[in-house]
């Protein structure tokens with residue numbers, strides 16, 4: 001039933017048409033939850049799709065259902081999974097879990113030697129990450145790449161992050177370390 005309804009795969013140029021829907025939903029969902037997020041523009045999302053650094057979920061009729069993207073930091077020492085979003089129409093069907101599995105596969109394929117991490121305030125994401133082998137860490141275990149942390153500037157909680165010298169904030173950090 002699930003596999004008949006949704007197609008989950010690495011995104012490409014042909015999915016750029018969904019970029020605006022995705023960023024609008026990211027913003028509306030964050031407002032509804034009253035949490036901070038790193039805001040992303042449709043152009044940024046399109047770039048991730050074109051670079052083969054994103055996973056998209058569509059229904060079998062071509063309706064957008066979910067999205068997540070990856071980016072490498074610290075000269076490839078780390079790869080972050082970011083921007084997970086499932087359309088409100090399709091939540092609680094197990095879609096986030098399937099998207100995260102696909103994103104994990106993509107991360108391992110593109111960056112086999114990198115540590116994989118994510119920042120989240122969401123219980124669902126923490127649960128899925130744990131199932132995939134991520135564990136909670138302090139921010140000092142994450143990348144020190146300035147450009148990654150600049151991504152937090154658009155979050156409402158950025159002053160909290162900076163007041164703690166980037167050592168802590170409202171998001172839980174979770175890390176996967178590849179087996180040597």
Ligand SMILES: CC(C)(COP(=O)(O)OP(=O)(O)OC[C@H]1O[C@@H](n2cnc3c(N)ncnc32)[C@H](O)[C@@H]1OP(=O)(O)O)[C@@H](O)C(=O)NCCC(=O)NCCS
Nearest residue numbers: 029084085086091092093094095096097120122123124125
């Ligand atoms: C969070 C979100 C991605 C979950 O998507 P989803 O497709 O509904 O999640 P799934 O159906 O795959 O659920 C995975 C697990 O998390 C649990 N879960 C889902 N939503 C949850 C919630 N709001 N609170 C607690 N647990 C939740 C499910 O029960 C499921 O566990 P189970 O299979 O053991 O019952 C979706 O609600 C969303 O897009 N929210 C807005 C954006 C957001 O919060 N993104 C994450 C930012 S880090």
